[in-house]
Amino acid sequence: MRIWLDGELRDADDARVSVFDHGLTVGDGVFETIKAADGRLFALTRHLDRLARSARGLGLPDPDLDEVRRACTAVLEANPMPLGRMRITYTGGLSPLGSDRGDAGPTLVVALGATTRRPDSTAVVTVPWVRNERGALAGLKTTSYAENVVALARATAAGASEALFANTVGQLCEGTGSNVFVVLDGELHTPPVPSGCLAGITRALVVDWSGAKETDLPLEVLESADEVFLTSTLRDVQAVHRVDSRDLPGAPGPVTAEAMRTFDARAAEDWDPK
Numbered sequence: 001m002r003i004w005l006d007g008e009l010r011d012a013d014d015a016r017v018s019v020f021d022h023g024l025t026v027g028d029g030v031f032e033t034i035k036a037a038d039g040r041l042f043a044l045t046r047h048l049d050r051l052a053r054s055a056r057g058l059g060l061p062d063p064d065l066d067e068v069r070r071a072c073t074a075v076l077e078a079n080p081m082p083l084g085r086m087r088i089t090y091t092g093g094l095s096p097l098g099s100d101r102g103d104a105g106p107t108l109v110v111a112l113g114a115t116t117r118r119p120d121s122t123a124v125v126t127v128p129w130v131r132n133e134r135g136a137l138a139g140l141k142t143t144s145y146a147e148n149v150v151a152l153a154r155a156t157a158a159g160a161s162e163a164l165f166a167n168t169v170g171q172l173c174e175g176t177g178s179n180v181f182v183v184l185d186g187e188l189h190t191p192p193v194p195s196g197c198l199a200g201i202t203r204a205l206v207v208d209w210s211g212a213k214e215t216d217l218p219l220e221v222l223e224s225a226d227e228v229f230l231t232s233t234l235r236d237v238q239a240v241h242r243v244d245s246r247d248l249p250g251a252p253g254p255v256t257a258e259a260m261r262t263f264d265a266r267a268a269e270d271w272d273p274k
Helices: 044-058 065-078 147-157 203-211 218-221 254-269
Strands: 001-005 008-011 027-035 081-090 107-112 121-131 161-165 172-175 179-184 188-191 227-232 236-243
Touching: 001 065, 001 121, 008 065, 027 044, 044 065, 044 081, 044 203, 065 081, 065 107, 065 161, 121 147, 121 172, 121 227, 147 161, 172 179, 172 218, 179 203, 179 218, 179 254, 188 203, 203 227, 203 236, 203 254, 227 254
Parallel strands: 121 161, 121 236
Antiparallel strands: 001 008, 001 107, 027 081, 081 107, 161 172, 179 188, 179 227, 227 236
């Protein structure tokens, strides 16, 4: 495995980041995960735009997106595989212990790992913890991910692949690494970005391509929704067949199935939709 670290490709065994890197010590960093298939990256431009927005949200210097593109190309060429997960990580860099940043400049890492296509449907659970839609990190894709680790562990223990959060006012928000859509009386809805959810790349494309409405919804909508599905970079559109103890038989339902077909067709037409 060859990894890009601070300006060059390195063997995985030689790609080392300092134990004083701010991304390690305090989670001061941002990242993107991108689907790689047969040497191509899906929606790279949108992912790089969000990487820059997240960096600005943390007060990090803007990443050199030309360098990031070169790094992505180099890593793809060095690690051919049919389906992969590319991870771009951009941190505060070498810093003193504590919350203050140092002046060494950011760290950039680009790596690629193999993955497999997700099942057409999955189970999810709701969790008692909430997203803070008014927090400093709301809407940013940061490496401060520990609460997602805790929530996902609960989901795994319950035989599910994702955990869903409400926000502080009890509205449906998002999953640990996904956005959520529900079908109500034949209409497709998803929480708006001000709810505290991440502005997911796949989410935005599904909203555009399938005409979903951005709607404030109570978490309890999951108890009555006709259909539920998740979106993310590696899930694409994935139906939900169980929420907590509630089964949704026949998943994917008709609206979800149409969203899946539309996404697959439109994505195949343009691998870098602007």
